[in-house]
Amino acid sequence: MTDFKRIAEIYAAFPDEMRNFSSEEKSPLRSPIDTMRTRYWYEGLKQRTHLSTAYALEKYFEKESFQRNSDGTIRHYRSKWEGYDNDLNTPKSKTLKRVELLAPGSTREVEHPLWEIMRHVAKKDIELDTHMRELSVDVQEAIYSSGFSGLCAYSKREPVTQRLLDKLEKRASLDSMACLICLILEAIQQNRDSTAVKTANTLHNVLLMIGIELQSRHIALPFLDWVIRHILPLGVLPHLKVSMVSSDYVQASAYLNAMVYQNKSRRGKSLEWPQRVKVMHRLIHGKMGMDVEFAMRPRFELRSDIKDISPEDIKDFESASKFRSWGWKCILEGRSEPFPPAELFL
Template sequence: MTDLKEIQKIADDFSRTPLNLKPFKKRSRKDVADGLRAVFWYHTVRHQLGEKSSYALEKRFDEKGSFKRNADGKLIYPHRWQKYSHGERVPIPSLVVNVEKECKGSARKLNHVLWEALRLEQPVCPHVEVWLRELNPDIQMVVFHIEHREFDVIYKREKIGLRLLGKLSDRASMDALACLTILFREAVELERFHDAFLLGREIHWMLLFLGIEFQRNGVGKELIKLYCDRIFPMLAWDEQCFFPERTDYVGASCFLNLSPFYHPAHKGKSLSWETRVRCMRRLSSTRGNWAVMFGLDIEYGPNPDSQDIPKKLLQEYERRKRIVERAKEAISLGISDVGFLFGRRPPPNTFFQR
């Protein structure tokens, strides 16, 4: 359960904290995803065990007597956990096993398939089926369906569509994000651009939903930046591309995650993650608020690298751009009426009051 004060504290931290990840040495074979998983693992362990510092964790899991005093009596130790907290070093397997004994589930967070899906050294297609099998059962039940053939059971993939994406969004989690990322990269490699477009938009919304939760574990801004720099640019279709840099992911994630607590039925209450996701999903859909649905959606349009852009495409982009700008204005004013987005009505009463 999460209360309003806790979310506000994380939101403030999300807005103010600069990028924390330190780069690996130039000769290192480590990827930036390794730094992210080390930081994420560190904060997972720290939160679950209730420790407040890297020093406390270093002392707690010191089995080799690494704490010593030099000739001047000054205490010296390797500062390994401080390096984990900045993503400068990845924990060795033996330490991960020892920590897992006290902090169940931490090893899976460190070795989660999401980190593999974020690496670009190799194509994803040869690994898709294996990686999807590593996800939680509830996600696998969405992605696969069972076919019985005589004495055998065959697992077949569901088709990419709004129904599948809606089910994954309802189960917003690290595993759902990993699933979307794997499917997105597969669709790009197979040149199924329509599927990739739908998956890319869903990844965008998933980052907005999960941004604060990743920030709780120290990698909110860094993970979003990695998606903007590495994942979204993979897709270019019909002279178009995504513009993730135009989204204020921090502000949008804070807005969406705080909104459920201001609902009249939820004021003063602690909310489960499932309740928060349900509220955020509704707010960002046609059943909820049109301004949020248009204003916080990922922007896309003519690819700057394309030379011959059809006139019709430019006209559609300009029209969509005006709606998005109007939607963002509506969010700032607290307006939910769809007519305002298309400039047909004066501003009605606010939809969201603090």
């Protein structure tokens, strides 16, 4: 299956999942973060193995769970994996080790530093640097540089500049997303509001890129809801509030990822994730037309509880809204316009 067809199928199934998500009851006894990380791991294994049921996965990864009769037929099995499928259990270390042998890297998905960061985001004493040092090598290469003291090497943090943020955006992944969340929290701790705004904008771009892949693992809605509630508001100008919801991100991500394959040289092909990110980065930053650039910018509302918003801020908000609407009109109508019409500048 080509990437384009896969993206289309994921997005086509999204409305049904959205309805189910809004109506289903959440267990008060189970952490939403445990539910998300288990689901991310479980769906990843389904994609790797092309096995669609808990029964098939358990049989593949834990054959010893099945007790057999003398003729080889299955007499009993533990149904442990149905608990993962039904969001009731989180895999223990013993299971993870067995699965890791057949699916290298899968343990990292369920034990990723991102989940721990999410657990502790509200704590004032959260060890952000400790969490960032647990991230992937490519992300650490972006945020740390090496120094020497005699014969000993040490690492030191790089300043949070637009260049560093661009590096993290070009590495769009769970790791870069976790890093950006840490940088936003750090900026708030240090009262660097402008840095928080710039970093939140980069996080927005990363969410646009990975949103459809989160949906392929069936965690897009709860995860994006969490980010929209706990993280993005920390990096917004004082007179604005975030007005995008999780479904907006999934829709934008589906279109953005699909647009990668509109080019004749990429049509009908499948690309490695870093290659796809490279093209999406160019799309988001207007290298292939300003219509996509404006469409993919964050959507805000003016805060109704602030009475003295300056005329300049109101004008900037209205202008950004017009350009964003124009960009989406182009995308939804299947038109490609490299520059906005002159009347939008009036």
